[in-house]
Amino acid sequence: MDNTFKGQVALVTGGTKGIGKAIADTLSSKGAIVVVTARTAPKENTERQHFIAADLSQPESAEAIAKEILEKYGRIDIIVNNAGANLGPGGGFSTLSDEHWYNDWALNFMSVVRINKALVPTMIAQQYGVIINISTGAAKQPIWEMTMSYSSAKAALNIYSKALASELGPKGIRVNVVSPGVVKTPLMLEFIENIAKTSNSTIDDAFQGIMDKVGVPLGRMAAPQEIAELVTFLASPEAKYITGSNYAVDGGASPTV
Template structure:
């Protein structure tokens, strides 16, 4: 797939660490000009991705990103909506305030809706483009004690993505979802550490508890690069007949066919 994306402009939200960084690096290696967003600039940027600071829970930042990309490059070919996180505490419905629900939905659902709305006019004018929305296996297999509000926001993202694929297919734009399972990212490791503190458990006990609840046949977390490889394929010309599909990358955890 070397140079398969040469001349294309790609946006990766949350693209400075974890899954987002792995995706940004992979697209860059395939020849794309890559723009990344995050709240703060990365300490290191060895691949020279163009950085736009943004807080995607703020509606106006989506417009700022779109304006800057189109001013600098004049086009947008690939949108990877990767920014997201499980912001709420564990413990189930009684521990979740309105603010917890609001924050999870702003980051994990509304940020995607806003970014797409801001950039889709340019894509529809080109009559080409690819959108990949990064969801989670927890949208189909929620864990009530850990991911209730996060899972609901991502489940909405899955439904939105399917509807968007149906609308945009006739305009030459493909939309797919990638749903990772348990991935070794800084956010995941922080989540496990915080859960250990709040439950007076060890990190090892919490990690094993998460793995037992999720049930991963391969017995380990995924590496971010393993998610990036699938994303790079889905945005490439080799996947030009694939749209409206949700791909699980979960080590076999999904319990259904």
């Protein structure tokens, strides 16, 4: 058994499916005690992981999660802020109400700020911790028809992460960002299906339309495990001199280095 993270406590928000589940399972396989959050409990058995039901768009959730983790385990070593979703409708600026903007920012930005604020003091007391914020390639390359409010929230997350890395580095805490491109998750498949319905096209055509807009040289979606492997590396001792960085895992979609 790989005991890279033996004795360490890790939190993975949105950790019951897709990218979050792959990250949580990989950290578990390497010896970590893993806490996962989601709005509803997973259907499969989660004996290997401690589940906390939480809606991270609600301000009170972060304190409740932190309280349960610290009362049960007394420490927190790794935070993976993975929970997020593109909640706004497509169609550009004119289709987005104030509520759409608030919803995207509450889940994709403020939830991360609150989780970190609740748990970072414990990391500071330990003089050790790793924070990995999951962003998106769309934060740098937004698709106006699909991701305007979501992209803006994630762009703010990128800047916040850099500032946090600068503040916390002297205290022994590393902060990095992982920015996936198009990943084959249940949420992405649902997103493609919705595009197909609203555009009166097939799922294959809707998928190809996204790939054409994003432009993926490798020509396919990533598997969640491919994101999890990088996150796990960044959380490990092998990455102990890496902080304040943003890693694209997008099949070459980013137009610049």
